[in-house]
Amino acid sequence: MASQPSYRIASIPGDGIGPEVVHATIQVVETLAKILGTFQIEFTHIPWGTKYYKQHGRYAAEDCLETLRQFDAGLFGAVGAPDVPDHLSLWGLLLAIRGPLQLFANVRPVRTFPGTKCPLNTATEGIDWVLVRENSEGEYSGQGGRSHVGQPWEAATEVAMFTRVGIERIIRFAFETAQSRPRRHLTVVTKSNSMRNGMVLWDEVAAAVAHDFPDVTWEKMLVDAMTVRMVAKPQSVDTIVGTNLHMDILSDLAAALAGSIGVAPSSNLDPTRKNPSLFEPVHGSAFDITGKGIANPVATFWSAAEMLSWLGEKDAAVQLMRCVERVCAAGTLTPDLGGSADTQGVVDAVCAEIVKLG
Numbered sequence: 001m002a003s004q005p006s007y008r009i010a011s012i013p014g015d016g017i018g019p020e021v022v023h024a025t026i027q028v029v030e031t032l033a034k035i036l037g038t039f040q041i042e043f044t045h046i047p048w049g050t051k052y053y054k055q056h057g058r059y060a061a062e063d064c065l066e067t068l069r070q071f072d073a074g075l076f077g078a079v080g081a082p083d084v085p086d087h088l089s090l091w092g093l094l095l096a097i098r099g100p101l102q103l104f105a106n107v108r109p110v111r112t113f114p115g116t117k118c119p120l121n122t123a124t125e126g127i128d129w130v131l132v133r134e135n136s137e138g139e140y141s142g143q144g145g146r147s148h149v150g151q152p153w154e155a156a157t158e159v160a161m162f163t164r165v166g167i168e169r170i171i172r173f174a175f176e177t178a179q180s181r182p183r184r185h186l187t188v189v190t191k192s193n194s195m196r197n198g199m200v201l202w203d204e205v206a207a208a209v210a211h212d213f214p215d216v217t218w219e220k221m222l223v224d225a226m227t228v229r230m231v232a233k234p235q236s237v238d239t240i241v242g243t244n245l246h247m248d249i250l251s252d253l254a255a256a257l258a259g260s261i262g263v264a265p266s267s268n269l270d271p272t273r274k275n276p277s278l279f280e281p282v283h284g285s286a287f288d289i290t291g292k293g294i295a296n297p298v299a300t301f302w303s304a305a306e307m308l309s310w311l312g313e314k315d316a317a318v319q320l321m322r323c324v325e326r327v328c329a330a331g332t333l334t335p336d337l338g339g340s341a342d343t344q345g346v347v348d349a350v351c352a353e354i355v356k357l358g
């Protein structure tokens with residue numbers, strides 16, 4: 001008998017509801033591996049986050065990149081705490097990993113799940129989009145500074161840096177993503193009317209790359225107009241690509257339009273596969289519900305399914321999502337989706353569906 005593939009996953013639960021949804025997901029994925037018996041998976045706990053910061057003065061270990069490179073992939077919860085400024089937590093952990101590991105493609109699918117409500121009356125068939133976010137530069141390049149600190153004339157700059165290489169690789173990835181979907185349609189989002197340098201370079205690179213994808217229809221759209229279109233004509237949208245900041249904002253909107261941010265997954269990919277990719281829900285620490293046991297774990301389940309698919313376990317990923325959809329369709333939903341189930345209730349229901357696969 002051929003030996004089963006075996007995967008080593010870095011589990012970084014982080015802060016707030018991060019540990020709750022990651023713990024929930026590990027239970028589900030371990031059950032899936034046991035029942036399917038087609039692969040093995042081992043999660044190693046890594047304690048980076050705000051507690052680690054308060055003990056060690058830094059959000060992640062100094063050798064965090066070398067540590068992560070020992071794993072096949074990472075499963076991340078969330079980072080951010082009410083008593084630490086958000087720019088310290090985000091740059092201390094997540095942005096300290098995404099950029100240096102060149103996880104340049106952030107893929108954020110959104111879909112209205114069976115049994116859940118899409119709040120838009122314009123989306124008669126629900127929502128099914130993929131948002132592709134440039135994840136390594138742009139507005140989150142960390143370029144800028146502050147002068148005259150504390151003076152009435154204090155000044156601060158935040159420089160958005162776009163490179164031709166960075167734009168081309170994400171646009172190409174987005175065209176490939178659009179090409180893999182039935183609609184074969186890509187919207188390139190920029191703000192090239194008012195931002196006349198970097199955003200114009202985006203438009204030019206998109207037009208050049210489009211020649212290599214004659215089977216994909218594409219268009220460009222200004223980000224402000226895109227918000228209107230996502231609400232007014234959701235069925236006209238399929239795959240969307242844009243900058244780090246624009247897609248950060250549009251993906252929260254997309255998640256809410258599809259039903260809840262509690263179901264939206266996110267893959268931070270290094271498409272060259274030189275570095276392990278990192279999978280996480282779109283949502284953050286959710287201070288308002290931390291510790292209440294009601295966090296929706298579906299976004300992290302779906303992130304784990306994307307991770308399995310990326311690792312080569314496509315069938316397992318499909319089976320996992322079918323089980324999650326059955327549980328949603330049966331009405332086992334957390335309060336953000338209008339239900340009354342708690343996190344563990346959803347875990348138990350999904351595990352029960354997985355057991356039926358055996």
Ligand SMILES: NC(=O)c1ccc[n+]([C@@H]2O[C@H](COP(=O)([O-])OP(=O)(O)OC[C@H]3O[C@@H](n4cnc5c(N)ncnc54)[C@H](O)[C@@H]3O)[C@@H](O)[C@H]2O)c1
Binds near residue numbers: 080261299
């Ligand atoms: N990737 C990340 O780690 C990440 C992403 C966004 C925000 N953050 C951080 O998280 C903290 C809180 O940020 P925020 O309030 O702007 O955004 P948030 O995503 O944490 O919460 C926004 C709203 O969505 C709800 N929500 C989020 N996830 C949910 C889930 N799984 N189930 C049910 N409801 C859910 C919350 O209860 C809250 O009302 C901040 O420190 C922020 O910097 C981290």
